[in-house]
Amino acid sequence: MGHLGVLLFLLGGLGALADICEIPQVDSKLVERLGQRLLPWMDWLSLEHLNPSIYVGLRLSSLQAGAREAFYLHILKLSYQHSLLGLTFNDDNSDYQDKPSMGQLALYLLALRANCELVEGRKGDRLVSQLKRFLEDEKKAIGHNNKGQPHTSYYQYGLGILALCVHQKRLHDSVVGKLLYAVEHEQHLHQGHLSVDTVAMAGLAFTCLEHSNLNPNRKHQITRAIENIREKILKAQTPEGYFGNVYSTPLALQLLMKSSMPGVELGTACLKARAALLASVQDGAFQNALMISQLLPVLNGKSYVDLISPDCEAPRVMLEPVVETPSPPQEVIRVVLKVPSVSPPYINSISVPAGSSLEDVLKKAQKLRGFMYGTQNTLSGPFLTSVMGKEAGEREFWQLLRAPDTPLLQGIAEYTPKDGETIELRLATW
Numbered sequence: 001m002g003h004l005g006v007l008l009f010l011l012g013g014l015g016a017l018a019d020i021c022e023i024p025q026v027d028s029k030l031v032e033r034l035g036q037r038l039l040p041w042m043d044w045l046s047l048e049h050l051n052p053s054i055y056v057g058l059r060l061s062s063l064q065a066g067a068r069e070a071f072y073l074h075i076l077k078l079s080y081q082h083s084l085l086g087l088t089f090n091d092d093n094s095d096y097q098d099k100p101s102m103g104q105l106a107l108y109l110l111a112l113r114a115n116c117e118l119v120e121g122r123k124g125d126r127l128v129s130q131l132k133r134f135l136e137d138e139k140k141a142i143g144h145n146n147k148g149q150p151h152t153s154y155y156q157y158g159l160g161i162l163a164l165c166v167h168q169k170r171l172h173d174s175v176v177g178k179l180l181y182a183v184e185h186e187q188h189l190h191q192g193h194l195s196v197d198t199v200a201m202a203g204l205a206f207t208c209l210e211h212s213n214l215n216p217n218r219k220h221q222i223t224r225a226i227e228n229i230r231e232k233i234l235k236a237q238t239p240e241g242y243f244g245n246v247y248s249t250p251l252a253l254q255l256l257m258k259s260s261m262p263g264v265e266l267g268t269a270c271l272k273a274r275a276a277l278l279a280s281v282q283d284g285a286f287q288n289a290l291m292i293s294q295l296l297p298v299l300n301g302k303s304y305v306d307l308i309s310p311d312c313e314a315p316r317v318m319l320e321p322v323v324e325t326p327s328p329p330q331e332v333i334r335v336v337l338k339v340p341s342v343s344p345p346y347i348n349s350i351s352v353p354a355g356s357s358l359e360d361v362l363k364k365a366q367k368l369r370g371f372m373y374g375t376q377n378t379l380s381g382p383f384l385t386s387v388m389g390k391e392a393g394e395r396e397f398w399q400l401l402r403a404p405d406t407p408l409l410q411g412i413a414e415y416t417p418k419d420g421e422t423i424e425l426r427l428a429t430w
């Protein structure tokens with residue numbers, strides 16, 4: 001090959017490279033600081049706060065928590081096996097009454113796989129059967145004509161399929177078919193606008209099925225669905241570079257990473273998303289442990305699909321806990337809290353120290369009387385379930401908005417209102 005030939009060859013190679021979604025290495029100190037935020041969660045071993053997603057995120061990252069991490073998995077196993085299989089120890093513990101949901105069971109199976117374990121034996125088979133049963137029930141809820149909705153969500157449906165797939169457990173074509181249908185007929189996945197998180201999770205499940213060839217009869221449909229999802233996610237890229245919003249970008253990148261699309265500048269789109277994501281990490285947008293657990297794999301070039309054959313020998317950097325220095329006393333700010341969807345409507349101005357979370361505002365409002373709220377703990381933190389004694393009903397939720405009409409991108413524990421802001425709690429449907 002002459003000089004020109006070599007040059008053309010190299011340029012061609014570069015062109016092809018630009019079309020592949022790649023996430024170049026990120027400053028390791030930045031990644032470490034993110035990982036450190038997970039450590040306090042790993043010491044929080046009450047059953048309500050156990051979070052298999054944190055374990056999965058850490059194992060797919062470039063970081064490790066040594067003995068802490070091993071102990072965390074041990075406690076996860078004890079508690080999940082107890083509540084799912086009824087293996088008794090300390091039976092009067094009321095925390096056990098709530099069984100893990102389909103999605104939580106799926107995340108637990110992902111955590112086992114992240115430790116290079118395959119579910120096997122009697123106990124393993126029972127966990128697999130439970131997850132299959134959950135999916136069958138959801139399939140029934142969706143119905144023959146696909147007019148119904150799953151009891152949980154299509155996000156958890158996708159997570160369930162993914163978890164069984166990484167353990168090489170086969171599902172009936174009809175179970176996979178419901179998710180395929182939902183992706184093809186997008187309106188089933190969301191009301192109003194596209195949920196990038198949900199389609200990305202479906203895409204990860206399909207990618208696993210494609211690699212493992214577990215549903216050969218659906219092969220072509222699965223490949224088409226993955227392409228369809230990639231297109232949808234690319235279309236959802238914002239001018240700043242996020243796929244959907246900042247918090248759906250990690251899952252979107254997990255799906256897009258290492259892929260290419262003919263005729264599409266995927267490489268550029270991913271680099272833009274990476275830059276936007278890193279800027280928000282530097283701005284402190286990633287405080288939530290669940291969000292960090294979805295982001296860390298991306299910063300290590302990994303996705304949940306890598307759990308098909310995880311690398312448990314890969315060297316990882318040991319995390320050292322940081323000692324938080326208490327912040328000096330803050331000035332007082334005023335936040336207006338508004339609940340129009342109750343009668344009589346509630347509105348009040350609440351004073352809190354600057355830097356307080358929305359949850360602090362709600363607590364203060366409750367202490368001042370005239371306001372009431374209830375929460376339920378979830379893997380994402382405290383979820384607002386009732387306001388002024390009114391519980392959100394089936395397919396309803398208490399939406400958090402900054403007036404006049406901007407839905408918050410964080411929950412009550414993380415969002416910190418600014419001075420003079422009005423926060424509205426609105427009963428909405430989803």
Ligand code: B12
Binds near residue numbers: 102156379407410
């Ligand atoms: C489905 C979903 C919802 C559904 C949940 C109903 C249901 N029955 O499934 C609805 C539409 C109600 C919802 C509401 C909200 N959501 Co939402 N939700 C999701 C989604 C797509 C999947 C959650 C899930 O099933 N996880 C798997 C299961 C196994 O975990 P789980 O802990 O058991 O699941 C429960 C919690 O996740 C809880 N939940 C759902 N969203 C949120 C948000 C927060 C902050 C909390 C604490 C809990 C919570 O509902 C799940 C079912 O019970 C995630 C996407 C993601 N990347 O995680 C976004 C996501 C978690 N939600 C998000 C947000 C911002 C919200 C809202 C705060 C929006 C708003 N402005 O009001 C509200 C919550 C308000 C409140 N009352 O506290 C963000 C959180 C970002 C962050 N910084 O942490 C995410 C990541 C979406 C995004 N990309 O923006 N959500």
